[in-house]
Each structure stands twice: as C-alpha cells, then as structure tokens.
Amino acid sequence: MAHWYRRRPYSERTDIEKIKSNWDKITGLLDRKEWSAAVVRAATACEIAANLAVREELEVTRKLEPPFVDSLLRWANGIQGK
Numbered sequence: 001m002a003h004w005y006r007r008r009p010y011s012e013r014t015d016i017e018k019i020k021s022n023w024d025k026i027t028g029l030l031d032r033k034e035w036s037a038a039v040v041r042a043a044t045a046c047e048i049a050a051n052l053a054v055r056e057e058l059e060v061t062r063k064l065e066p067p068f069v070d071s072l073l074r075w076a077n078g079i080q081g082k
Helices: 015-031 035-061 066-077
Strands: none
Touching (some): 035 066
16 A cells, blocks of 8 residues: 655655654565564654654743754764654
C-alpha cells in the first residue's frame, strides 16, 4: 500500500511522517526475518517520537524558537537527518 508521505524525500518529511515511514518498514523486515534491522527501525521510530515530545515541550510550553530547538535536537542526537 502506497502512502502519501512516501512521495516526499525523507529529509523533507515531518517527524510524524518519519515515524510512520520507519514503522511501515518494520513489517516487511519482520516478514523477511531481518530481526536486527527491524529493531534498528523501531529504535529510530522511538527516538523520533521522543524528539517530537521534546519539541512540543520546548516550542509550545517553553516558547523557545523552532530554529533553536532544531539545533538542540541535532546536537543531542549526534546525527543529522534522522
């Protein structure tokens, strides 16, 4: 089943779209018995979900500017473009 968010490059997707994309890939990996790859995808989806919660807290509750929050998350994750 094709998903609308797959039409955009991964780097241009929202956090929610990235979570869905990673989670969708898990099913195929499990079907092919690629256990370690499925675990990595699940961990990536969880990390992005945590980033989403942190972003919500910092931008909405704490009223920090989105570019500043982006820089904090990039620094904290250690890898750009996740």
